[in-house]
Amino acid sequence: MSILVNKDTKLVVQGITGRDGKFHTGRMKEYGTNIVAGVSPGKAGESVDGIPVFNNVAAAVKATGANTSIIFVPAPYAADAILEASEAGVALVIAISEGVPVQDMIRVTPILKQNGTLLIGPNCPGLITPGEALIGILPAMIFKPGNIGFISRSGTLTYEVVNLLTLNDFGQTTCVGIGGDPVAGLYFIDLLERFENDPATKAVVLIGEIGGDAEEQAAQFIAEKMTKPVVAFIAGQTAPPGKRMGHAGAIISSGSGTAEEKIAAFNKAGVPVAKEPAEIPELLRRKMAELSK
Amino acid sequence: MKIHEYQARQIFRDYGIPVPDSVLCYTVSEVEKAARDMNRMVVVKAQVLAGGRGKAGGVKLARTVEDAVTAGKQILGMDIKGYTVEKVLVADAVNIAKEFYVGLINDRNTKSVILMASAEGGVEIEEVAKETPEKIIKFSINPLTGLLDYQARNVALELFGDIKLANKAASIFTKLYKLYVETDATLAEINPLVLTPENEVLAIDGKMNFDDNALYRQPKILAMREPDEDELQEIAANEKGLAYIKLDGNIGCMVNGAGLAMATMDMIQLYGGSPANFLDIGGSSNPQKVIDAMNILLGDKNVKAVMINIFGGITRCDDVAKGLIKALEIIITDVPIVVRLSGTNAAEGLELLKQTGLPTVSSMSEAAKKAIELSKR
Numbered sequence: 322m323s324i325l326v327n328k329d330t331k332l333v334v335q336g337i338t339g340r341d342g343k344f345h346t347g348r349m350k351e352y353g354t355n356i357v358a359g360v361s362p363g364k365a366g367e368s369v370d371g372i373p374v375f376n377n378v379a380a381a382v383k384a385t386g387a388n389t390s391i392i393f394v395p396a397p398y399a400a401d402a403i404l405e406a407s408e409a410g411v412a413l414v415i416a417i418s419e420g421v422p423v424q425d426m427i428r429v430t431p432i433l434k435q436n437g438t439l440l441i442g443p444n445c446p447g448l449i450t451p452g453e454a455l456i457g458i459l460p461a462m463i464f465k466p467g468n469i470g471f472i473s474r475s476g477t478l479t480y481e482v483v484n485l486l487t488l489n490d491f492g493q494t495t496c497v498g499i500g501g502d503p504v505a506g507l508y509f510i511d512l513l514e515r516f517e518n519d520p521a522t523k524a525v526v527l528i529g530e531i532g533g534d535a536e537e538q539a540a541q542f543i544a545e546k547m548t549k550p551v552v553a554f555i556a557g558q559t560a561p562p563g564k565r566m567g568h569a570g571a572i573i574s575s576g577s578g579t580a581e582e583k584i585a586a587f588n589k590a591g592v593p594v595a596k597e598p599a600e601i602p603e604l605l606r607r608k609m610a611e612l613s614k
Numbered sequence: 615m616k617i618h619e620y621q622a623r624q625i626f627r628d629y630g631i632p633v634p635d636s637v638l639c640y641t642v643s644e645v646e647k648a649a650r651d652m653n654r655m656v657v658v659k660a661q662v663l664a665g666g667r668g669k670a671g672g673v674k675l676a677r678t679v680e681d682a683v684t685a686g687k688q689i690l691g692m693d694i695k696g697y698t699v700e701k702v703l704v705a706d707a708v709n710i711a712k713e714f715y716v717g718l719i720n721d722r723n724t725k726s727v728i729l730m731a732s733a734e735g736g737v738e739i740e741e742v743a744k745e746t747p748e749k750i751i752k753f754s755i756n757p758l759t760g761l762l763d764y765q766a767r768n769v770a771l772e773l774f775g776d777i778k779l780a781n782k783a784a785s786i787f788t789k790l791y792k793l794y795v796e797t798d799a800t801l802a803e804i805n806p807l808v809l810t811p812e813n814e815v816l817a818i819d820g821k822m823n824f825d826d827n828a829l830y831r832q833p834k835i836l837a838m839r840e841p842d843e844d845e846l847q848e849i850a851a852n853e854k855g856l857a858y859i860k861l862d863g864n865i866g867c868m869v870n871g872a873g874l875a876m877a878t879m880d881m882i883q884l885y886g887g888s889p890a891n892f893l894d895i896g897g898s899s900n901p902q903k904v905i906d907a908m909n910i911l912l913g914d915k916n917v918k919a920v921m922i923n924i925f926g927g928i929t930r931c932d933d934v935a936k937g938l939i940k941a942l943e944i945i946i947t948d949v950p951i952v953v954r955l956s957g958t959n960a961a962e963g964l965e966l967l968k969q970t971g972l973p974t975v976s977s978m979s980e981a982a983k984k985a986i987e988l989s990k991r
Contacts, residue, residue, distance in 0.1 A: 566892055
């Protein structure tokens with residue numbers, strides 16, 4: 322079991338003929354992801370890696386039954402691509418594009434809600450259900466199937482931590498990179514809830530960072546609603562206030578959104594917070610041992 | 615991106631929000647002329663990109679031209695939170711019956727623009743939010759309809775009580791929303807919005823921030839950018855595809871990915887060191903980026919050691935190694951460098967680095983410890 326994506330996922334790649342789209346289509350296909358279609362306006366009839374290309378998402382969905390989309394189009398066109406997928410009936414959209422204006426995402430949100438479309442990203446590395454489907458730009462070799470759910474606002478920090486998990490024999494059910502933007506799709510609580518309901522997931526690792534209060538909300542959700550253990554790490558304890566730390570959403574504004582507040586919230590909720598990534602496997606081991614007593 | 619108050623006032627005026635007259639002045643003689651021309655009570659206000667100008671003595675009321683000159687002399691050149699005041703705004707000092715707050719922000723939780731309004735104007739809204747949150751009215755705006763007239767009116771009516779005044783304020787709210795969306799703002803504040811004894815409603819101070827991701831489609835806003843020295847460095851790095859923020863420490867770090875870069879800084883501190891910067895070289899494998907990044911790091915005279923922390927995903931470690939080798943051919947330095955490469959093509963990258971004799975380690979914890987040790991030599 323897993324959440325959101327598995328071997329039955331039928332993926333359409335929006336922006337498949339672009340440099341990034343083409344490259345990552347190859348890697349996802351190699352991993353075994355079931356990619357059924359690509360979209361690139363004006364390139365219908367072509368194929369990339371043997372995958373048929375369509376002019377629009379609606380045609381791709383009609384011909385192939387695609388139910389999940391990944392978006393590689395440049396940021397100025399990302400909101401349009403997300404809406405196109407949603408209107409074509411795609412159930413889950415993963416937007417990799419980095420640098421999407423916030424107002425674009427705000428405008429997209431109510432339409433996705435109305436259509437019942439789930440979104441991950443933008444500005445995210447995507448997600449993976451190890452052994453079944455890679456939908457994103459994550460380096461496949463560090464993941465292995467197992468029983469840990471993984472949620473992170475960051476890309477390479479995810480790789481760092483997942484690698485440590487895998488080396489310590491903690492495989493993963495599904496790993497989701499939710500992205501570094503202030504207004505994004507599925508977030509901590511949405512995914513914690515799914516992991517709580519996924520029988521295969523035994524524990525969850527959550528990687529947060531400065532900016533916003535999603536970690537505080539997650540802590541409250543864990544305290545009130547979750548039976549499975551969660552271990553956390555928060556990046557940005559040394560970040561200066563008022564500066565955007567690479568990710569558009571990673572900013573301490575008016576003194577709120579600090580790492581200290583988030584760590585305190587997790588501690589209060591009984592969620593151990595690692596001092597450094599290397600500590601996470603040990604915390605996980607302890608938490609899971611506690612549970613099996 | 616932030617702008618000055620005088621620039622926010624100009625945007626307000628362009629959208630029809632009533633703002634008292636003002637003149638931007640760079641010298642005391644310009645202040646004198648402006649005060650003489652206005653021929654009434656004025657307020658002299660420091661124009662710096664920092665909050666708390668009033669508390670720092672950067673805002674002064676002047677009843678006479680002489681007062682204005684004195685204020686100009688005091689404020690021009692003064693330091694406010696590290697910013698030197700290079701210009702002041704000489705503004706018509708209107709009579710105030712009551713002060714209000716109105717602001718728009720993007721809200722992460724509702725994923726919408728929120729209108730915030732309060733009868734507690736003229737003070738920092740963060741303080742009101744902390745002490746008496748019930749005194750702030752919050753209204754989430756549907757992006758598909760925008761802020762509707764009746765919605766703005768209802769909020770204004772709660773604040774002003776009187777329908778005539780509420781209509782005046784509501785018109786300001788809807789204009790503020792229009793300019794907010796059209797300029798891709800992330801913050802638009804009128805604080806205070808004042809009611810005069812003559813029953814006029816005016817914006818007498820303004821603050822605006824903008825979405826960096828949207829600047830590509832906001833040429834007018836971009837033209838207003840007045841970066842300070844640190845920001846100039848950040849912008850120059852940005853143009854090279856790097857995200858760079860200078861800090862006060864002495865251990866330079868170069869990392870791929872923002873989250874890992876923050877975690878690297880944190881780790882340096884955890885082991886008793888102090889990071890000199892945040893530097894994310896991003897996800898590409900271009901060796902030129904590594905060269906540019908090394909130039910920036912080694913250009914900071916505070917840097918006593920450099921920690922390179924790469925977890926290759928899309929970024930290939932051998933490309934980083936190649937860039938590093940090239941960089942060290944160009945840049946002569948005696949600053950010690952410690953390298954940690956993991957992930958995609960790490961073995962190849964480490965093999966390449968053997969010729970440089972640079973110390974390499976396998977984990978980021980070790981890299982941080984080693985960099986701190988080297989920085990103390």
